[in-house]
Amino acid sequence: MELDNKLLGTLRQKLDNYQAKKVLVAVSGGVDSMVLLHLIGRVLDPSNFAVVDVDHNLRPESASEVKFVKNYCAENGYQFFTTKWRKKPKNVGMEAAARSFRYAFFKKIMIKNNFDTLLTAHHNNDLAENILMKMIRSGNAYEVVSLKEQRPFGKNQIVRPLLNFSKRQLAEYADIHDIKHVQDETNFDNITMRNRLRNNIFPELQKENGQLLSHFFFFNQQLNALIDLAKEQFKAIERAMNLEETLQQISGQIKPILQLNKDQQTLFWGHFFTKRHLDISISNRQIDQIIEVLIGDQSNASVDLEDSWCFIRTYDQFVVKRATLANLEAIDVKINQVVTFNGKKLKITNDDSGNLIVDKIPQNITLRTRRDGDKLLLSNGKHQKLSKRFINEKIPEYERKNYLVLLFDNQIVWVEKIYNMSDYLKKGNKHYKINFVEVKE
Numbered sequence: 001m002e003l004d005n006k007l008l009g010t011l012r013q014k015l016d017n018y019q020a021k022k023v024l025v026a027v028s029g030g031v032d033s034m035v036l037l038h039l040i041g042r043v044l045d046p047s048n049f050a051v052v053d054v055d056h057n058l059r060p061e062s063a064s065e066v067k068f069v070k071n072y073c074a075e076n077g078y079q080f081f082t083t084k085w086r087k088k089p090k091n092v093g094m095e096a097a098a099r100s101f102r103y104a105f106f107k108k109i110m111i112k113n114n115f116d117t118l119l120t121a122h123h124n125n126d127l128a129e130n131i132l133m134k135m136i137r138s139g140n141a142y143e144v145v146s147l148k149e150q151r152p153f154g155k156n157q158i159v160r161p162l163l164n165f166s167k168r169q170l171a172e173y174a175d176i177h178d179i180k181h182v183q184d185e186t187n188f189d190n191i192t193m194r195n196r197l198r199n200n201i202f203p204e205l206q207k208e209n210g211q212l213l214s215h216f217f218f219f220n221q222q223l224n225a226l227i228d229l230a231k232e233q234f235k236a237i238e239r240a241m242n243l244e245e246t247l248q249q250i251s252g253q254i255k256p257i258l259q260l261n262k263d264q265q266t267l268f269w270g271h272f273f274t275k276r277h278l279d280i281s282i283s284n285r286q287i288d289q290i291i292e293v294l295i296g297d298q299s300n301a302s303v304d305l306e307d308s309w310c311f312i313r314t315y316d317q318f319v320v321k322r323a324t325l326a327n328l329e330a331i332d333v334k335i336n337q338v339v340t341f342n343g344k345k346l347k348i349t350n351d352d353s354g355n356l357i358v359d360k361i362p363q364n365i366t367l368r369t370r371r372d373g374d375k376l377l378l379s380n381g382k383h384q385k386l387s388k389r390f391i392n393e394k395i396p397e398y399e400r401k402n403y404l405v406l407l408f409d410n411q412i413v414w415v416e417k418i419y420n421m422s423d424y425l426k427k428g429n430k431h432y433k434i435n436f437v438e439v440k441e
């Protein structure tokens with residue numbers, strides 16, 4: 001009776017707090033969501049709620065599980081929505097794809113039928129498992145924060161009224177009221193980390209302290225609040241940074257960030273990258289590298305990020321941009337043949353207007369990007385390392401890999417913008433002119 005009152009009281013209070021008027025209950029048929037549905041049936045009039053169950057079509061029993069929920073709704077006079085997932089993607093995480101299909105369907109039903117609130121049956125064990133899993137995977141505070149009791153969902157909201165109740169309490173309620181439910185057999189195999197934590201680790205941890213789950217709840221609440229406070233301060237910092245943002249890059253002043261201490265900077269960059277529309281994931285190690293670059297006084301220092309994005313610090317600014325992918329393969333080029341290299345169309349012609357002057361017509365012409373050990377011939381007959389030339393010309397490291405290098409018979413004769421062997425050839429000898437041009441369409 002006490003548990004009944006606690007659950008019903010909490011549910012009423014949450015619906016009231018979050019002004020949930022027309023409610024869609026997400027029910028998978030498992031014990032948690034059947035308990036939620038049973039409770040809702042006791043609190044709301046059927047005209048104010050409906051049930052939704054998505055058949056993910058991933059297990060043979062899924063259709064009969066949906067039928068079970070459908071029948072339950074029919075018996076109780078509840079409106080019911082369902083759909084079956086048919087177009088399963090290949091080569092992506094199945095669980096994540098199933099989830100995004102599920103939430104897209106929830107959204108569609110809510111908009112079409114004017115529901116203002118989606119209720120899910122997430123509970124305290126789900127929350128604790130999420131936190132521990134994220135702790136194991138990343139330790140990133142923004143990821144470690146777990147489910148919130150309420151969050152916006154498009155123009156509407158998701159409310160999770162059972163977050164403060166344990167799985168055991170929900171199972172107890174199901175027992176008392178003899179609530180039938182389906183059993184997901186995959187909960188028992190220990191292939192997933194979640195199941196290993198649920199079945200092996202949490203029972204052990206709870207032996208240390210029976211209050212463990214509520215501590216996770218409390219920790220989550222506090223961490224969420226701290227992050228919200230930090231974000232307020234970061235907004236002010238971002239305003240002072242004068243950010244300029246396009247789909248391809250974002251840049252800004254670094255001075256405002258340097259007012260934060262090193263740990264606060266870590267928190268800042270974690271937030272900065274998670275909320276940007278530039279789709280970059282960033283590791284803790286990369287955040288450390290960014291901070292090193294900002295604290296150091298080396299202009300043009302850079303950090304490589306995922307998918308060829310890079311973070312570059314110039315004197316008092318930073319820019320995050322995509323570095324063009326270099327084609328590192330060398331290609332052989334014939335005279336008058338058009339080749340595409342790093343997105344440019346190029347051609348070598350052998351005519352008098354040539355801007356490359358050589359002392360013999362080459363047998364082999366090769367185009368490639370830089371390699372370690374590349375050397376340039378100078379007029380005194382000596383060689384200079386290409387890397388040295390890049391430094392002299394102040395070409396930042398992140399750009400060097402995109403520079404085109406042209407070789408005649410294995411001798412570098414030209415490097416984009418910074419070297420042309422013609423400038424170093426002795427006058428008086430017999431020379432040939434060769435043209436190296438970018439072809440415009």
Ligand SMILES: Nc1ncnc2c1ncn2[C@@H]1O[C@H](COP(=O)(O)OP(=O)(O)OP(=O)(O)O)[C@@H](O)[C@H]1O
Pocket residue numbers: 026027028032033052053054055056099102119120121122126
């Ligand atoms: N197929 C489904 N159809 C309708 N509701 C579902 C379905 N699967 C899950 N739910 C709802 O989501 C809640 C959480 O389910 P579960 O723990 O399996 O999901 P999750 O993938 O871990 O979490 P999330 O839904 O936040 O991604 C369930 O209690 C239920 O309310």
